[in-house]
Amino acid sequence: MRGQVETEQKAAERLYAIAERWYGQLSEGQIPSIALPTRTKQNIEYDEGSGVWKYGDRESVRSAQTAKGAVHLLKMAYVVGFLKQQLAENRSSTLREMYYISEGWKQAKFAAQDESNRLVEDLEILTDIQREVYHLRPEEDGASLFGPIRVREQTRRGMREIHCQDDVGETGYQIPNNVDALEFVDHDANFVIALETGGMYARLIENGFDEEYGAALVHLKGQPARSTRRLLKRIHEEFKLPVIVFTDGDPWSYRIYASVAYGSIKAAHMSELLATPQAQFVGVQPSDIRDYDLPADHLSDQDVAALKAELTDPRFASDYWREQIGLQLEMGLKAEQQAFASQGLDFVTREYLPARLSEMGVL
């Protein structure tokens, strides 16, 4: 794909620009350095325009003035060289492999993978290019997609065109790590529904929810990987489809919704690529636990603390969330999405989802 070639060209140029900057500093008799936004919770700002979280104006400078700073820049230079080579040779590697490769970099060897992961994130910020473009992939799995969507995937073995209902097994199409190697060809869907658990994903497939309602089902596998969030964002933008998120009814699951909709602190520099602010939360709502008398567990102390933290989190600063979280703290209960099975295996697809989606204006 031409777009990919151009993006990689740009990526290589921006990597060179980092080295050029150091070269320039040195020729002018300056000490080499880099400046990066401070990556802490205090420097995360909600961007009203795009509805996502981004880094603020605070900056940290790393300079070769100290031995520690010099070693840091040396490590960055090695990584820049490694990524440049990966791009030139069309190779790829996991973040873990890159950490092991640094074994051969002597003084620039990383002490732990946290450090090399973080340096890659720094390079993403400096170059404004995602690590996927540099052919770096995490260990984590991509999620799965089942529904009336046709994709074209550029693989190392050639182009594959796959219809995510007709050409796949019962577990669906497994999303590759670099979603930007995908082309979304066409679709016959009315909306996308992203599901926290594999049990609910399989339930909706078995009950034919995708066919009956024209739903594209995405299995989030818990806290979604970057590739999964990127996929949701691209489907939403390119096919103009509503994105619905269906999770368990507890504070950790609301964070899953928030990371789909608003982005995470860790990847705030990628929020515009990863977050879908228009994504809507369908449930499990605390009011559902009450209204449908769902089997529930008592909130633990950690649950209560997490709910209280959400009450002061600007991502949840709406009447809706204040009311729901308030209700949950009052009831002291949480429920899983599979708890709807207590009313029969069809209840969730015949009763609950149609009712909620109508209420939300999706159906």
Next chain:
Amino acid sequence: MRGQVETEQKAAERLYAIAERWYGQLSEGQIPSIALPTRTKQNIEYDEGSGVWKYGDRESVRSAQTAKGAVHLLKMAYVVGFLKQQLAENRSSTLREMYYISEGWKQAKFAAQDESNRLVEDLEILTDIQREVYHLRPEEDGASLFGPIRVREQTRRGMREIHCQDDVGETGYQIPNNVDALEFVDHDANFVIALETGGMYARLIENGFDEEYGAALVHLKGQPARSTRRLLKRIHEEFKLPVIVFTDGDPWSYRIYASVAYGSIKAAHMSELLATPQAQFVGVQPSDIRDYDLPADHLSDQDVAALKAELTDPRFASDYWREQIGLQLEMGLKAEQQAFASQGLDFVTREYLPARLSEMGVL
């Protein structure tokens, strides 16, 4: 598939047989009961003939003589009824959904999912039928397969024929939960290599190891799910292909190999269906850490204890394992499979695996 229909028929009959037995006991004025092998470590025996682990002769009896026993049989009766209905209606559910469904069973409601899972295992033993045949699935993911193998999957949306290199994206074919809904059509493979980590799976795909050596790659995703072990067993038997296991070099990973090759205590009643005693361990061997000077971590106290436990585990009672585990305890080191990346991204496929597989007689 006819085979599947017959198996389900048999499953239904064996469920009835449990109820019939109770009916017979009651009509003869006896107190209803069931007898099951005791499911503890003390009652696990190595079966020399099949090379797998099975339950021994010790039995426990559950009888309605006590209130507790009566409630247990009541729960079993409800589950038998639920599974019979699932088979009749061609429905399926997760183990978690079944636990929630028991909410409606009043006195027979399960206290926790552990209890319902265990009861399903008991039914597997009583009927000698796997839970997959009853359309019960776990939450866990199936693993992935990439290689020159063509499968036919019976899905709810019809039959799908999929070549696991040509018809799939770069992440491969995702194995369904019930591997017995698969038909292994044909292949062009020389052996199967099962890989612990996603990083190594992707590495072998990227390096074209499957094409160069006719290897079918299976991603185990850590401790393999039952479906993954069943897949390896079936490919081994039906295609007569050697099965190779490639994991990290630590005691927990050796257990992954052991569960593929010899079965696990938890599923000892299914060992003959799940275990592949001919499966061979390729590495990471403790001697590889030494010979290839791999980046390594120090063994933790738990690692040392686990290695020592393996020295007394009959599954590891061979000269090979005694020597390797002894060496590892002496060195005090462990290494990950991705540690080979320290010698370059191609080292594992160009040097290490060809050398080891020749040594083992696979190449």
